Amino acid sequence: MSSDQPPEQQPLAQIVRRRIKILLDRLGSHHAPDLYRRVIREVERALIEEALQRSKGSQTKAAKILGIHRNTLRARMQALGVRSPFRRRRLVNP
Numbered sequence: 001m002s003s004d005q006p007p008e009q010q011p012l013a014q015i016v017r018r019r020i021k022i023l024l025d026r027l028g029s030h031h032a033p034d035l036y037r038r039v040i041r042e043v044e045r046a047l048i049e050e051a052l053q054r055s056k057g058s059q060t061k062a063a064k065i066l067g068i069h070r071n072t073l074r075a076r077m078q079a080l081g082v083r084s085p086f087r088r089r090r091l092v093n094p
Contacts (some may be wrong), residue, residue, distance in 0.1 A: 013015065046082050057086025 023039070032038070047066060051073075055061035063073040077083070 041080065044076065047083060048077060048080065048082050049085070052082070052084050052086075057083070057084040 019037075027035075048062070051062035052059070053064040054065060059073055059077075060070050063070040066073065068076075
C-alpha cells in the first residue's frame with residue numbers, strides 16, 4: 001500500500017512503524033531509560049482515553065471499541081491512572 005493513502009486506509013503496523021522511526025530518529029544516538037516500557041504505556045493510555053472520548057465515557061462501549069472485556073479496561077485504567085472524561089460527580093447532601 002502506498003503511504004499517500006489517508007491514515008485510516010493504511011495498515012496499523014505501517015502507521016506505528018513510521019511514528020517509531022520518527023521517535024528513534026529524534027533520539028539519535030542518545031539512550032532513553034525505559035523507552036520500551038514508556039512507549040507501550042503511552043500508546044495504551046492514548047488508546048483508552050480516545051475510546052472513552054468516543055464512547056462518551058461509557059466503559060462498556062469503550063471496551064467494545066478496544067476489543068477487550070470491561071473488567072480488563074477498568075483494571076488498565078486504574079493501573080495507568082486514567083479517569084473517564086465524562087465522570088459523574090456525586091452530589092453531596094447539604
